[in-house]
Amino acid sequence: MASILHDVATEHDCDPVVYFSVQDPLFNTNTVDLSYQLAYAKALPTGVFKARRDIGESPLHELNDPAAGQPNRVITGPVSPVSPRFSPLVGERAGVGALREDGFAPVGRLGLPDGRTMRVWWLDRGPCSR
Numbered sequence: 672m673a674s675i676l677h678d679v680a681t682e683h684d685c686d687p688v689v690y691f692s693v694q695d696p697l698f699n700t701n702t703v704d705l706s707y708q709l710a711y712a713k714a715l716p717t718g719v720f721k722a723r724r725d726i727g728e729s730p731l732h733e734l735n736d737p738a739a740g741q742p743n744r745v746i747t748g749p750v751s752p753v754s755p756r757f758s759p760l761v762g763e764r765a766g767v768g769a770l771r772e773d774g775f776a777p778v779g780r781l782g783l784p785d786g787r788t789m790r791v792w793w794l795d796r797g798p799c800s801r
Contacts, residue, residue: 672698672703672706672746672781672789672791673703673706673707673709673710673711673715674710675779675780675781675791676689676703676707676715676744676791677707677710677711678779679744679778679779679791679793683743683793683795685743687715687716687743687744688716688717688743688744689703689715689716689717689718689744689745689746690717690718690719690720690744690745690746691703691717691718691719691720691745691746692719692720692745692746692747692748692761692763692766693746693747693748693749693750693761693763693789694719695750695751695754696754697751697754698748698751698783698789700717700718700719703715703717703746704717720745720761720766743793743794743795744778744791744792744793744794745766745770745775745791745792746789746790746791746792747761747763747766747767747770747789747790747792748763748783748787748788748789748790749763749787749788750763751785751787752785753785767790767792770792770794773794774794774795775792775793775794776792776793776794777790777791777792777793778791778792778793779791
């Protein structure tokens with residue numbers, strides 16, 4: 672996942688700011704960020720995408736982070752059938768619908784060993800500052 676996020680960042684000349692709609696003990700903000708740091712020697716700004724009903728606003732507004740900038744990538748996927756969830760999550764169908772509504776488009780995917788496929792969504796916010 673770290674290389675997919677890096678490749679999308681390079682292609683769009685925009686540092687990644689990534690939100691996750693699904694997390695479990697093996698696939699989460701910490702494990703992906705650690706992989707990114709080991710491969711690219713820089714931290715990956717991450718956060719957790721919460722359900723619209725929990726926060727009352729669209730992903731575009733929810734994902735604004737003054738410290739990291741506006742997220743331009745969101746990772747969606749099914750919850751692991753064997754690992755418990757441990758963070759606020761958005762259901763895959765609801766999350767994908769909300770992302771499409773706010774203009775995000777799929778740009779990559781990664782198959783996990785347990786059979787799930789995680790998708791990376793991108794929102795072009797125009798020129799990025801690095």
